[in-house]
Amino acid sequence: MFDLSWHNDALRELDKLDNFIAKIIAKKVEELREDPFSKDIKKLVGRNEYRFRIGNYRVIFEIRGNLIWIKKVGHHKNIYDF
Numbered sequence: 001m002f003d004l005s006w007h008n009d010a011l012r013e014l015d016k017l018d019n020f021i022a023k024i025i026a027k028k029v030e031e032l033r034e035d036p037f038s039k040d041i042k043k044l045v046g047r048n049e050y051r052f053r054i055g056n057y058r059v060i061f062e063i064r065g066n067l068i069w070i071k072k073v074g075h076h077k078n079i080y081d082f
Helices: 010-017 018-030
Strands: 005-008 040-043 048-053 056-066 067-075
Touching: 010 018, 010 067, 018 048, 018 056, 048 067
Parallel strands: 005 067
Antiparallel strands: 040 048, 048 056, 056 067
C-alpha cells in the first residue's frame, strides 16, 4: 500500500470545487493507495508526473518510492496550464 500526501496548492484547488465533486475526487484519490496504476492513469509526456482522470476533472501526481504526492487538482480544460 502506498502513502498519500497532498501539496497545499492541490488542497486549495480541491476546496474551491463544489463539495459534492470534491468528496468524489478525494474518495477516488484515496483508492489510488492500493494500486496507483489500476485506474485511468497516464504518464504525462516529458514529465515525471501522472494524471488521473475522474470525469471532467484531473488529478496530477508523482510517485516517489512508496509515496503518492498529489500536486494539482482541477477541471480538464485548465489543469495542464502550467
